[in-house]
Each structure stands twice: as C-alpha cells, then as structure tokens.
Amino acid sequence: MQQIAILHYAAPPVIGGVESVIEHHTRLLTQAGHNVRIVAGRGDANLLGESFYHFPLAGSQHPTIIAMKRSLDKGEVPEYFDALVEKIADQMAEAFAGIDLIFAHNVCSLHKNLPLTAALRRFCAQPNAPKLVIWHHDFAWRSARYQDELHAGYPWNLLCEDWHDVDQTHVVVSELRQQEFAELFKSPAEKAQIIPSGLDVQNFLNLNEQSAMLFARLNLLKSDPFLLLPVRITRRKNIELAIQVMGELRRYFPVPQLVITGPPGPHNRDNQNYFRELLDLRDDVGLTPASNGGTGIHFLAEMFDGYLPTEQIRDFFRMADGILFPSFEEGFGIPMIEAGMAGIPIFASEITPLKAIGQQQATWFAPDGHPAEIALQIKERLTNDPVFILKKRVRQNFIWEGVFEKHISPLLEF
Numbered sequence: 001m002q003q004i005a006i007l008h009y010a011a012p013p014v015i016g017g018v019e020s021v022i023e024h025h026t027r028l029l030t031q032a033g034h035n036v037r038i039v040a041g042r043g044d045a046n047l048l049g050e051s052f053y054h055f056p057l058a059g060s061q062h063p064t065i066i067a068m069k070r071s072l073d074k075g076e077v078p079e080y081f082d083a084l085v086e087k088i089a090d091q092m093a094e095a096f097a098g099i100d101l102i103f104a105h106n107v108c109s110l111h112k113n114l115p116l117t118a119a120l121r122r123f124c125a126q127p128n129a130p131k132l133v134i135w136h137h138d139f140a141w142r143s144a145r146y147q148d149e150l151h152a153g154y155p156w157n158l159l160c161e162d163w164h165d166v167d168q169t170h171v172v173v174s175e176l177r178q179q180e181f182a183e184l185f186k187s188p189a190e191k192a193q194i195i196p197s198g199l200d201v202q203n204f205l206n207l208n209e210q211s212a213m214l215f216a217r218l219n220l221l222k223s224d225p226f227l228l229l230p231v232r233i234t235r236r237k238n239i240e241l242a243i244q245v246m247g248e249l250r251r252y253f254p255v256p257q258l259v260i261t262g263p264p265g266p267h268n269r270d271n272q273n274y275f276r277e278l279l280d281l282r283d284d285v286g287l288t289p290a291s292n293g294g295t296g297i298h299f300l301a302e303m304f305d306g307y308l309p310t311e312q313i314r315d316f317f318r319m320a321d322g323i324l325f326p327s328f329e330e331g332f333g334i335p336m337i338e339a340g341m342a343g344i345p346i347f348a349s350e351i352t353p354l355k356a357i358g359q360q361q362a363t364w365f366a367p368d369g370h371p372a373e374i375a376l377q378i379k380e381r382l383t384n385d386p387v388f389i390l391k392k393r394v395r396q397n398f399i400w401e402g403v404f405e406k407h408i409s410p411l412l413e414f
Contacts, residue, residue, distance in 0.1 A: 001033050001034055001035065002034045002035070002100045002101055002412050003034075003035050003037075003098050003099050003100045003101070004029055004034050004035065004036050004037070004099065004100065004101045004102075004103065004412075005036075005037045005038075005039050005053075005095070005096050005099045005101070005102045005103070005130070006022050006025060006026060006036060006037070006038050006039065006102075006103045006105065007039045007040070007058065007102055007103065007104045007105065007107055007120070008022055008038075008039075008040050008058075008104075008105040008106065008107065009040065009041050009042070009058060009059050009060040009061075009106075009107070009112055009113060009116075010040050010041060010042040010043060010059060010060070011023075011038045011040035011042065011043030011044075011048060011052065012043065012044070012047060012048065013043075013044050013047055014042050014043065017137070017197070018105050018106055018137055020197075021105065021137075021197050022038065022105060024198060024200060024400050025103065025408070026038060026048075026051065028400060028401070028404040028408065029404075029408075030051075032404070032409065034412070036051050037051055037052075037053050037095075037099065038051055038052050038053065039053045039055050039058060039095045039096070040052070040053075040054070040055060040058055040059070041054075041055060041056055041057065041058040041059015041060065041061065041062060041065075041113075042059050042061065053095050055091065055095050057084075057087070057088050057091065057115070057116065058088070058095075058107075058113065058116050059113070060112035060113050064084065065113050065115065065116075068081065068084065068114070068115060069111070069112070069113070069114070072111070072114055072149075072151075072155070072156075073111075073148075073149040075151040077154075077155070081115065081118075081155070084115045085115050085118045085119045085122065086119075086122075088115055088116055088119035089119040089120075089122045089123045092119060092120070092123040093123070096123070096130055099130045100130055100131065101130055101131045101132075101133065101411075101412065102120075102124070102130045102131070102132050102133065103133045103135055104120060104132060104133065104134050104135060105135045105137065106135065106136070106137050106138060107120060107134075108120065108121075108134045108136070108158070108159065108163075109134075109136045109137065109138055109139050109140065109159060110138060110139075110140045110159070111140045111146065111149060111150060111156065111159060114155045114156070114158070115155075117155065117158045117159065118154075118155050118158060120132075121158060121163050121165075121166060124163070124166045124167070124168070125163070125165040125166050129166075129167070131167045131168075131169070132163075132166055132167060132168045132169070133168070133169045133171055133411060134168055134169065134170050134171065135171045135173075135195075136170065136171065136172045136173070136177055136181060136192065137173050137177075138177075139159070139160075139177070139180050139181070139184055140159055141159055141160045141184055142180045142183075142184060160184045160185065161185065162185055162187060169193065169411065170185075170191060170192040170193065171192065171193050171194075171195050171411075172192045172193070172194055172195075173194070173195065173196055173197055174194065174196065175194060177192075177194075178192050178194055193407070194407075195403065195407040195408060196397065196398055196403060196407075197398075197403075198398050198399055198400035198401075198402070198403040198404075199394065199398050199399055199400065200400055201215075201221070201319075201399055205315070205318055205319075207315045207318075208309075208311050208312050208315055210312060211311075211312045211315035211316070214312070215315075215319060217294075218257070218259065218289070218294070218298050219257075219289075219293070219294040219295050220257060220259070220319060221395055221399055221401070221402070222255055222257075222295055222395075223255055223256070223257040223295070223321070223395070224253050224254050224255040224256065224392055224395075224396075225249075225253060225256060225257070225321035225322065225378075225382055225388065225392070226257045226258075226259070226319065226320050226321050227242075227246070227256070227257070227258045227259075227320060227321060227322050227323065227324045227347070227378075228258070228259055228261070228316055228317065228320040228322070228323045228324070229242050229258060229259065229260045229261070229323065229324050229325065230261045230262070230313060230316070230317075230323065230335045230338070231260065231261070231262050231325075231327070231335070232262030232263060232264065232265045232307075233260065233262060233263065233264040233265060233271055233274060233275050233278070233299070233301060234264070234265040234268065234271055234274070235270070235271075235274050235328075236327060236328050236329045237326070237327050237328075238326040238327055238328050238349065238367055239260060239278055239326070240277070240278060240281055241326040241367065241368075241369070241371065241374075242258060242260075242324050242326050243258070243278060243281050243282055243285055243287070243297060244281070244285065244371035245324065245326075245371045245374045245375050245378070246258045246285065246287055246297055246324075246375075247285030247286065247287060247371065248371045248372045248374070248375035248376075249375045249378060249379065250286075250287075251372075251375065251379075252375065252376075252379040252383075253379070255295050256287075257295055257296060257297070257298070258287075258296075258297045258298070258324065259297075259298045259300065259316060259320075260297070260298070260299050260300065260301070261300050261307075261308055261313060261316065262300070262301065262307060263300075263301045263304070263305065263306055263307065264301060275299070275301065278299070279299070282296070282297050282299075285297075313338075317338055317339065317342040317344065318342060320342075320344055321344065321345070321382065321388055321391065321392075322339075322344050322345035322346065322347055322378070322381075322382070322388075323335055323336075323339045323344065323345075323346055323347065323348070324347050324348075324378075325346065325347065325348040325349065325354065326348070326349045326365075326367055327348075327349055327351065327354070327367065328349070328351070328367045329351065330351060330353045330354060331353060332353055332357075333348075333353050333354045333357055336348065336354055336357040336358055336362070337357060340357070340358075340361070343387075345362075345363065345381055345382070345385065345388070346358050346361070346362035346363065347362070347363045347365070347374070347377070347378050347381070348362050348363070348364060348365075349364070349365060349366065349367035349369075350364040350365060350366060350367075351367065363377050363378070363381050365377060
C-alpha cells in the first residue's frame, strides 16, 4: 500500500478535464488499497472528505498568485518571487507529510502558478523526498496562445527542462504530447510514458448499478466480440447453433463472448433437459467461463431464477456488439426491434417474421446453417464495421479500470 498525493491547481467539484482525471485516479487508487491525498488550491472538503488537503497557494486563482502571474507574463520576476517559493515549499512539508509518491498534474507543464512549480522542484530535490510523477496533459511552451506569456530563463525554463536533481517519472496523455515532450525537453520520446485518460462506462452510459456489477462479474469489457442472445431457453430458439457459432468465432477473435439472458421456458418440462444439453455443449466447444478466466458463453439462468429487469436488459443491448438470433420459429421477434433501436448489428436466422423487420439491414443465415459459415459471416460483418472497430479499441485501451491495471499500477512498484 502506497501513500499517494495528487497535486493540481484545483480538484472536484471544480469542472475540468484534469479535475475529472484526478477524480478517477483517486477512485481507482483507493479501490486498489492505496491511501490518497488530494492537494489543491480549490476543492470541496465536504465532497472529497478527509482525502482533501486545502492548499490555497497551490491554486491558480489565489490573489497572490494572480498578481505574481501578471508580472511574470510581462517577463518581470518580482523581488518577492523567491520568498513566495520558499513559503510554498515550507507548506509542502505538511501537505506531503508521510507521502511516498506525488502525482503532479500540469503543475510542471503550465505557467498558471510558477511559484508552485519552483517550490515543487525545491521540495522534491531534498533527500528522502517523495518520488514525483509529472503528469503532462498540456505544454505551455507548445501552445501558440501562451507564447507571449513565456520568456527565457528562470522560472519559465522549469516547464521545458528535465529536473535532474529530482527522482521523477514523466507521463504524457497521447502520442502527440510524447512527441512534443521529446522536442521540448530534447529527450528520447520514450522517456515520457503514455498513459491515456479513460472512460467511466457506468456513468457515461448511465448503467444500472446491478448491470455494472454483472458486466464486471462476466468480464464483458474484455469481450472481442460481445454478442447477445436475449431469449428464454426453449428448443425453438435454436441456442445450440449459437453456441457452435461462438466456438467457430475463436478462429477470428480472441475473446468471443455470448450472453443468453433468459431462464428456461416455464411451460415445458423438457426445457430443463434442453438447458443441461446446452451446458454440456458449451463444455464441448470450450467456452465455459470457469475454464476461460471468466470469459465465454454465459447463461444468466445459472445466476438468476427469473428474468432480468427491463432496465438491465436495456443495458446489455447498449454494451453488446450485436445480437445473435438463430431461432427456428418466431411469431414476431422483439429482440430485432430492440437491436435496431440500440443501433447494433443483427445476425439472425432467415425466417419470415424476422426478415420482415430486419430486411436488408441484418446479416442472415439458415437456422440449420453450418456454424463455420455463419461465424465467417459475423467476422466479415464486424471486421468491416468502423463502429465495432472503434468500440473495441475503446474497450481495450480507454476504460479506466484497464488504464489503471495496464499503466498506472506499474508506476506504484518502486
């Protein structure tokens, strides 16, 4: 467990891109068992609780800092600059007491509070100081709108020179910022690690809390692809074909997943026998989740006795990459219109009621078709779909939990 401080000019509920990143970093670090202290000039202690350390002189809107910046923007370094730096550095001793690691967001990249930047370097250059992770979201020196406010020499050079006397790690948020770092610091690009910002799927999609927990339990964010079969378990739904198709999809995709949402139909005792047959077939194709790290073919009937609430079914449609609907027989086909409204691809058996709805907009196959051929149809449809390609890229690279596991957690290993 690490003691981590996150330093910025402001913290939530102040609205901004960096403030949002800080909120998610705090959540993820805390969930991982670390102690987090947000150190900022502005923020709400009632919202952030004991994790917030109010440090007025760290802000960009403090009257003293505003007056100082007004002079610095004209290229004038006031006589009291060093005294202010010393005062801030002294206060850092309390703000960062017991801290192992400081995440400094934009403080070493922008000129919003150069006394804070200078004080941070002075503080972190001391023996036994915390390790410093310098998080570059933006570079003042690379922005045309700031050039009239930047000048040669100290303290502006703090924003474009490596701090050789500090135990530091540079982080940038994109390849563009990494290239800018290399040019600005005259350093190899790889010296700055790329850690992108992420997406909070539950909040962005306004997912039901139970849905979010279920998605995590089923590892659905690791899907490639995630197909949905929103039916109850009866023989006319032809679920065995869906299972066989998913087995064939492994030829083309690394982590195909399928969720069958409904329970066995209540009006025929044979449906329980059918369910057991499907579970055996799932074992045969090697997509039982327990043997695949939690990924594979999921029957929600193994977890719940009845139907999921409508709002959770809605969430499954919003997350899915498509529906797989291989029924032998349907009177209408409600999942077709649900998929149409959700805007996801439809892979369905070519029977009259479904054709009437999907027409030319679905991918069709015979309900007694060959699983390998159907899998190839799905592969060709998805691999040529820019929406699926981008959605998969986001899922693999830009979900906060994945960003933390892949990039942020290794920063804490020292």
